[in-house]
Amino acid sequence: MERFNQYWAGLALVLILSIFLQLMPQWHSLLTFNSKTVMAEGWPLISAHFIHLGWWHALFNFIGLVLIVLIWREYWTTRWLINALLISGVATSVMLWIIPANLSFVGLSGVLHGLLAYCLIKDIRAGKKWMWLILIALVAKVFAELLGWQPEHFVGEHVSYIHAAGLLSSLLLYKLERRRISDAVPHDK
Template identity: 85%
Template sequence: MERFNQYWAGLVLVLMFSAFLQLMPEWHPLLTFNSDNVMAEGWPLITAHFIHLDWWHALFNFIGLALIVLIWREFWTTRWLVNALLISGVLTSVVLWIIPIELTFVGLSGVLHGLLGYCLIKDIRSGKKWMWLILVALVTKVIIELLGWQPDHFVGEHVSYIHAAGLLSSLVLYKLERRRLSDAVMRDE
């Protein structure tokens, strides 16, 4: 069981799940985030992040996830990786649902921004102060995207909102890491 709790097992599990969903294009309309009906259905809060526009989109997201997990492997266990993906996915989706624009999306890029931000914050807090440069660069990139700059590879006009919402989730991930649900419950002493 200990081997399953290592970071690579979580990475393989998530990649296999996402690849399986990618092989089921007939399910994609049901799993896609659409701000008009996401709260009525519920599951697209999570599932939209694990399906992609096509296999190239999936491949780049898979590579991004693998790099984040491999570079910062000391931060991940299978349980925390899956939890972080779910927490970041739901938070990203809820933020996107709250903002007053009609939005439809699939893909992991928002969550990847959240995971990357989380890892950078962890590195900074552990004494690697130079990571501030990378975190500032990431935040600056997202702000510039929000101001209207969009590279040619962006698909859709609202990708900047997805990246910003994902980046916001990194703060919650840092706050929640390694906490047990039982720690949040008030006890009468």
């Protein structure tokens, strides 16, 4: 069981699930986030993050996930990686549902922004103060996107909102890390 708790098992599970879902294009319309229907359906709050526009989109998201997990492997266990993906995915989706734009999206890039910012915050808290520079650069990039800068590889006009919502989810990840549900329940002494 100890081997399963290492980060690589969680990473393998997530990649296998994403590849499986990518191989099922007939399901994509059901799994896609659409702000008009997401709360009635529910599952696209998380499922949209694990399907992609195509194999190139999936490959780049998979590479981003693998790099984040491998570079900051000391922060990940199977359980926390899966929890972080779910928490960031749902938080990102809820924030996107709240904004007044009509959004439809798939992909992991928003969650990747959240995971990256979470790892940078952890590094800063661990004494690696120079990580502030990378975190500031990440926040500046997202602000530039919100102000209208969009590289040619962006697909859709609302990618900046997705990245911003994912970035904000990092704060929730940091707050909730390694917390148990039982910790929220008051105990009588």
